[in-house]
Amino acid sequence: MFFRNPRTRYKLSLLVFSFILVHFSSSAEKPLNVVFFLIDDLGWMDIGANGSNYYKTPHIDQLAKEGMRFTNGYAACNVCSPTRAAIMAGKYPARLLLTQWLPSGRWDAKKNKLQEARYLSNLPLEEFTVAEALREGGYKTAFMGKWHLGPLPYYYPEHQGFDINVAGRDYGAPGSYWYPFEGSWRIPTTDLKVFKESPIEGQEGDYLTDRLMEEGDKFIRENSEKPFFLMMSLYAVHSPLQGKPGKVARYEKVPEEQRQGDPRYAAMVETVDDGVGRLMTALREKEIEENTLVIFTSDNGGMSKATDNSPLRANKGSNYEGGLRVPVIVKWPGVTEPGSISDEPVISTDFYPTILGATGLPKRPLQHVDGVDLSSVLKGRSRIDRQSLFWHYPHYNQHPQNFPATVIRKGHWKLIEILDKGELELYNLALDVGEQNNLADVHSGLTQSLLAEMRAWREEVNADPMQSNPLYEGK
Secondary structure (H helix, E strand, O other): OHHHOHHHHHHHHHHHHHHHHHHHHHHHOOOOEEEEEEEOOOOOOOOHHHOOOOOOOHHHHHHHHHOEEEOOEEOOOOOHHHHHHHHHHOOOHHHHOOOOOOOOOOOOOOOOOEEOOOOOOOOOOOOOOHHHHHHHOOOEEEEEEOOOOOOOOOOOHHHOOOOEEEOOOOOOOOOOOEOOOOEEEEOOOOOOEEEEOOOOOOOOOOEHHHHHHHHHHHHHHHOOOOOEEEEEEOOOOOOOOOOOHHHHHHHHOOOHHHOOEOHHHHHHHHHHHHHHHHHHHHHHHOOOHHHEEEEEEEOOOOOOOOEOOOOOOOOOOOOOHHHHEOOEEEEOOOOOOOOEEEOOOEEHHHHHHHHHHHHOOOOOOOOOOOOOOOHHHHOOOOOOOOOEEEEEEOOOOOOOOOOOEEEEEEOOEEEEEEOOOOEEEEEEOOOOOOOOOOOOOOOHHHHHHHHHHHHHHHHHHOOOOOEEOOOOOOO
8 A cells, every 4th residue: 555655656766766876876986996016026935925934924915815816927027117017008018119127238249149129218108008097087196116117307107197106216226225215326338327316205214115105105095085096116125135124133033044035135025014014004994995906916026136936937037937927916805705816827917907997997908908807807707818928028137047038828838939049948837837847849839839829929019129249259
């Protein structure tokens, strides 16, 4: 009888409509925030979640417990600037023609057999970055820390989609981690010194990682009522190795045979972890943690002599797994199953379309052409539709086990073409993650098939080739 009264039905309908309108309006007013932690030179094995018993990373490990950890996460390059460009642009470094760290300067005309390929000295302004896409979608955008993608005044973060730039400069490492954060750097090719000015204000006793996290904390608290994108791109744990004395002392007490790395480096890792905890606390206290996508990763493998990347082979600057494989953790509250683990191979270019997919903003397929939206994996529904990953590093550097190469990973197989020797190395990463057994001759058919796919990819992305070096004095 209650529902037969037209006036009552009208009022009830109006009430239901109002509830739906309020519900969806409320949802629309709370788009997903994004916090992106990009750590410099953090190795794949440098966090507890990936198996380290030496480094103390409880907050990063907690992030893994609350999100999804990718065991096959990769940087787009074995050195920093190309990976950072790939994250911003959603394109392979080879496609961007930005395949070397900036400004480089370690090619030796007499010692190196080939001339290095050409590379740009900045991320082109023509690239429509993930920050620009988010800002166009109504987000407040902030960059904090290491930029390393072009010189002042034209190519800093504020020209690439960020409303706020804190400490983002042309150089890749600070002069010091202690205030005033200044120092000098010797240019490898000339021995001339460049003075590194302070990237951020501070006071006596300040530690750079803490200052950056302080600014990140402040940004979160001041912008909690609006959608935001915070890029926490730390200088740590890049050299110079300078940890807080109290933390360093604790790691020095560990017997040398039980250490995974330099105690100073371990202290720096722990301070990074402290900062991650601080920002997660800020999200929690502002009651926006459950409405924030959090991504945690590194720009390349761990530095030689600073840390041990075992069981992976080699280190930063190398085309082996120790130079390319990095921690990747994604926490998408309410979507990603807490504590889930994925063995899906993912790479730096994937973050751009994944962020757009998670925030509901329009995809830009002509921009992030080399990235794949990981949403289906994060939702636990399916694997991504991609056959192969690629790397192209047509350069020399001074890191151990470095050589110019193009690399393809397809399934468990990884093929490396050593460009200045014309040699091939094939590894089954499922059985040989340490890349000790070269199977190129054993599986010659597979080797040639992967080589053909690799070379076709180089043509597709217009990868710049290396050339013969007429000044080479070697044999």
